[in-house]
Amino acid sequence: MDRPRKPTLDTVASAVGVSRATVSNAYNRPDQLSAALRERILATAAEMGYTGPDPVARSLATRHSAAVGFMLGQQLSTSFSDPALSVVLDGLASTVDGHDHCLVLMPGRDRGGPRPETVARAQADVVVAYSLPDDAPALAAARARGLPMVVIDQPVLPDTARVEVDDLGGARMAATALRELGHRRFGVVTFALHPDGHSGPVSAERLESAPFRVTRDRLRGYLAVVGAQPVWECARSSRELGRAGARELLSASPRPTALLCASDELAFGALQAVRDLGLRVPADVSVIGFDDVPAAEHADPPLTTVRQPLTEKGRRAGELALRLLDGGRPGEPTRLPVSLVLRDSTAAPE
Amino acid sequence: MDRPRKPTLDTVASAVGVSRATVSNAYNRPDQLSAALRERILATAAEMGYTGPDPVARSLATRHSAAVGFMLGQQLSTSFSDPALSVVLDGLASTVDGHDHCLVLMPGRDRGGPRPETVARAQADVVVAYSLPDDAPALAAARARGLPMVVIDQPVLPDTARVEVDDLGGARMAATALRELGHRRFGVVTFALHPDGHSGPVSAERLESAPFRVTRDRLRGYLAVVGAQPVWECARSSRELGRAGARELLSASPRPTALLCASDELAFGALQAVRDLGLRVPADVSVIGFDDVPAAEHADPPLTTVRQPLTEKGRRAGELALRLLDGGRPGEPTRLPVSLVLRDSTAAPE
DNA sequence: TTGTAAGCGTTATCAA
DNA sequence: TTGATAACGCTTACAA
Numbered sequence: 093m094d095r096p097r098k099p100t101l102d103t104v105a106s107a108v109g110v111s112r113a114t115v116s117n118a119y120n121r122p123d124q125l126s127a128a129l130r131e132r133i134l135a136t137a138a139e140m141g142y143t144g145p146d147p148v149a150r151s152l153a154t155r156h157s158a159a160v161g162f163m164l165g166q167q168l169s170t171s172f173s174d175p176a177l178s179v180v181l182d183g184l185a186s187t188v189d190g191h192d193h194c195l196v197l198m199p200g201r202d203r204g205g206p207r208p209e210t211v212a213r214a215q216a217d218v219v220v221a222y223s224l225p226d227d228a229p230a231l232a233a234a235r236a237r238g239l240p241m242v243v244i245d246q247p248v249l250p251d252t253a254r255v256e257v258d259d260l261g262g263a264r265m266a267a268t269a270l271r272e273l274g275h276r277r278f279g280v281v282t283f284a285l286h287p288d289g290h291s292g293p294v295s296a297e298r299l300e301s302a303p304f305r306v307t308r309d310r311l312r313g314y315l316a317v318v319g320a321q322p323v324w325e326c327a328r329s330s331r332e333l334g335r336a337g338a339r340e341l342l343s344a345s346p347r348p349t350a351l352l353c354a355s356d357e358l359a360f361g362a363l364q365a366v367r368d369l370g371l372r373v374p375a376d377v378s379v380i381g382f383d384d385v386p387a388a389e390h391a392d393p394p395l396t397t398v399r400q401p402l403t404e405k406g407r408r409a410g411e412l413a414l415r416l417l418d419g420g421r422p423g424e425p426t427r428l429p430v431s432l433v434l435r436d437s438t439a440a441p442e
Numbered sequence: 443m444d445r446p447r448k449p450t451l452d453t454v455a456s457a458v459g460v461s462r463a464t465v466s467n468a469y470n471r472p473d474q475l476s477a478a479l480r481e482r483i484l485a486t487a488a489e490m491g492y493t494g495p496d497p498v499a500r501s502l503a504t505r506h507s508a509a510v511g512f513m514l515g516q517q518l519s520t521s522f523s524d525p526a527l528s529v530v531l532d533g534l535a536s537t538v539d540g541h542d543h544c545l546v547l548m549p550g551r552d553r554g555g556p557r558p559e560t561v562a563r564a565q566a567d568v569v570v571a572y573s574l575p576d577d578a579p580a581l582a583a584a585r586a587r588g589l590p591m592v593v594i595d596q597p598v599l600p601d602t603a604r605v606e607v608d609d610l611g612g613a614r615m616a617a618t619a620l621r622e623l624g625h626r627r628f629g630v631v632t633f634a635l636h637p638d639g640h641s642g643p644v645s646a647e648r649l650e651s652a653p654f655r656v657t658r659d660r661l662r663g664y665l666a667v668v669g670a671q672p673v674w675e676c677a678r679s680s681r682e683l684g685r686a687g688a689r690e691l692l693s694a695s696p697r698p699t700a701l702l703c704a705s706d707e708l709a710f711g712a713l714q715a716v717r718d719l720g721l722r723v724p725a726d727v728s729v730i731g732f733d734d735v736p737a738a739e740h741a742d743p744p745l746t747t748v749r750q751p752l753t754e755k756g757r758r759a760g761e762l763a764l765r766l767l768d769g770g771r772p773g774e775p776t777r778l779p780v781s782l783v784l785r786d787s788t789a790a791p792e
Numbered sequence: 793t794t795g796t797a798a799g800c801g802t803t804a805t806c807a808a
Numbered sequence: 809t810t811g812a813t814a815a816c817g818c819t820t821a822c823a824a
Binding site: 141143146148155157159167171172173178179182183186188191192194196198199200207212213387 | 448491493494495496497498499500501502505507508509517518519521522523528529531532533535536538539540541542543544545546547548549550557560562563564565583586587588737
Binding site: 100101102112113116117120145146148149150151152153154 | 800801802803804
C-alpha cells in the first residue's frame with residue numbers, strides 16, 4: 093500500500109490552481125477573497141481530505157499556540173486527586189475554557205517540579221506554576237524560554253504575575269483560636285518542607301531552610317503562637333500520611349490536646365488517627381485543618397479550618413495568564429483573603 | 443529599546459562557527475560530535491541565552507509533539523470537579539506522566555465536545571475521548587486530522603482503541619438487588635441523555651434516541667429490571683441536580699421506595715433529598731448509585747453502588763494512547779468488570 | 793566528526 | 809482579489 097501522503101496547503105493550492113497564500117486566506121481571512129473562490133477551495137480541500145492548516149506549522153508561523161501550561165511540584169495525577177489543587181484547577185480551567193485555550197499539564201518531577209527539558213519542550217504561550225519550591229529547575233527553564241509566567245502561592249520571582257494568600261496569618265489565626273480555648277499541648281502535622289520525600293519529625297533547622305514557602309509560612313504561623321511544639325512532616329498531603337503522623341504525635345505523653353494540620357487532607361487523616369486510638373474529637377483532641385476544601389464541612393465531625401478561596405485563586409491565575417498572553421504586564425501580586433471557619437472539630441480541652 | 447531577537451540554532455551556530463546541524467546534534471545526539479565541541483557549543487548557547495531547540499519548530503520537523511490530548515463532553519473544569527472523571531484522569535495522568543508526555547486538555551463545547559476548530563488546532567499526537575455523544579463534531583474533527591484515538595466508554599468507532607465497562611449489566615445488577623429486597627415502586631435519576639441542557643421527566647422516545655451510550659445503557663439496565671418507572675433527567679451529574687430530581691420523584695404518591703441513580707454524585711443528592719423530606723435512608727427510601735467514587739463509602743449512610751474500576755480505566759486508556767503513539771494498532775476493546783458494592787443505603791422496604 | 797541541503801506546513805508582507 | 813517570496817526554527821539523510 094502506497095502511503096497516501098497527507099494533503100497540505102500546497103497540495104490543495106495546486107489542485108485548485110491558486111497559490112498557497114490564497115488557500116491559507118480561505119481558512120484564516122475569508123474576507124480576503126471572493127466567496128466563490130473560497131467555496132471552491134474549501135470544497136476541493138474537503139474532497140482531498142485536507143482538514144485545514146496544520147496546528148504545529150501554524151504555531152511556528154504565528155509564534156503562539158493558544159495553550160496555557162501548568163506545572164506543579166507533585167505528580168501529574170495529583171492535579172486530579174488532591175482536593176485543594178483540583179479546586180484551584182477547576183477555577184483555572186473555567187477561565188481558560190472560556191477563552192478557548194488548551195490547558196497543558198506538564199509531567200515529571202525534578203526537585204519539586206517538571207524536568208527542565210520538559211518545560212523547554214512544552215507547547216504553551218504562558219505557564220502557571222503552582223506552589224513550586226524556590227529553586228525548582230522548572231522555573232529557571234521557563235524563564236530561560238522567556239515564557240510569561242504566573243505563580244500561584246510561590247515563589248516570589250521578578251517579572252511574574254502572582255496570586256497568593258496569607259498563609260502565615262491564617263495559621264496564626266487558627267492557632268490563636270485554639271490557644272484561647274485553653275489548649276497548651278499541641279502537635280503539628282505538615283506536608284513536605286523539602287522535596288526529598290522525607291517523613292518524620294522536623295528540626296528547627298529543617299524548617300528554616302525549607303524551600304516550600306507555603307509549608308514554611310503555615311508552620312511558622314502555628315509555631316509563632318504555640319511556641320516550640322513537636323512537628324511531624326509528611327512527604328505528601330494525603331490522608332494516609334496524616335493519619336500516621338497524627339498517630340505518632342498522639343503517642344507522646346502527655347498527649348497533645350490539639351492537632352494543627354497544614355492541610356485539610358492531613359486533618360482528615362488526623363481525625364481518623366484520633367478514632368484509631370479510641371479517642372474522641374473534639375472532646376479528647378481538637379483538630380484543625382487548612383484550605384477548607386469541599387469535604388471539610390462533611391467530615392465527621394465537620395472540620396474547623398482556615399478557608400482560602402481556592403476557586404478564586406485558580407480563576408485569578410487564569411485571568412492573569414490570559415492578560416500576559418495579550419502582552420500585558422504582570423502587575424502587583426493578587427492577594428486573596430483567608431478566614432477561620434469554626435466547625436465541630438475544635439473545643440476547649442477537658 | 444531594540445528588541446533583542448531571540449537566539450536560534452542559526453545564531454548559535456554562526457557564533458560558534460559551526461553549522462546549524464552540528465548545534466542541533468549537540469542537543470539531540472551528543473554522540474554525533476566530540477565532547478569538546480559540544481561543550482563549546484553549549485557554553486556559547488548558554489552565554490547567548492539560547493535555551494535549546496524551539497519546541498514548535500522541533501515538532502514541525504519531527505512531526506510529533508509528545509502530548510496526549512484529552513477531550514470530554516463537559517466543561518473543562520469538570521475534569522477537576524467531577525469525582526468519577528477525575529479518578530479516571532488520575533489514572534490517565536499517572537500513565538502519561540511516567541512517559542514524560544504532556545496532557546493537553548481541550549476546552550469548549552459544541553453538542554457535547556470541544557469545537558471542531560479546537561480539535562483541529564490542538565497540539566497532540568493522540569487523543570483520548572471521554573464519553574462523547576456518538577455525533578460529537580469533535581470526533582469527526584479528530585478523525586479528519588488522522589489523529590489516533592482512544593475512546594473511553596463511547597462511542598464505538600472504527601479504528602479506535604477502546605476502554606469500556608458493562609454499564610448495562612451493572613445497572614441490571616443493581617436493580618435486581620433492589621427488586622429482590624422487595625421493592626416495587628422505583629424512581630430513576632439520571633444525568634444527560636442528550637446534550638441539550640434539559641432537566642425533567644424523560645419520555646421513552648427521548649431515551650431511545652439518546653446519543654450518550656453510557657446514560658442510555660444504565661437507564662436501560664435499570665428499566666429492564668423494574669419495568670416502566672418514572673425517570674428524571676438532570677442536565678449534569680451533580681449533587682444539586684440530583685437532589686432536585688430526587689425530590690420531584692419522591693413527591694409522587696404513592697412514593698417510590700427506592701431511587702436508582704445513574705451516578706454516585708446524583709445519589710449523594712438523592713440522599714440529601716430524602717433527608718430534606720424528613721425521611722430516612724434506607725428505612726423509608728433505598729438509594730443506589732453508580733461508579734463507586736471514593737466518597738461513596740464515606741457518605742451518610744455509606745452508599746450502595748455499582749463499582750467500576752475508574753483508575754484502571756484511565757490507566758488503560760493511557761497505555762493504549764501510548765501504544766498508538768508508537769504506531770501500534772488499536773486492537774480489541776478493553777472491557778473492565780463492574781460489581782455491586784452493598785453498603786447501608788439499601789434495605790428491604792418497610 | 794562535521795557540513796550541505798532538502799524538507800516540515802504554515803503565515804505575512806508587499807507588490808501585481 | 810490574488811500571488812511571489814521570505815520568513816518561522818528545526819531535523820535528518822547523506823555527503824565530505
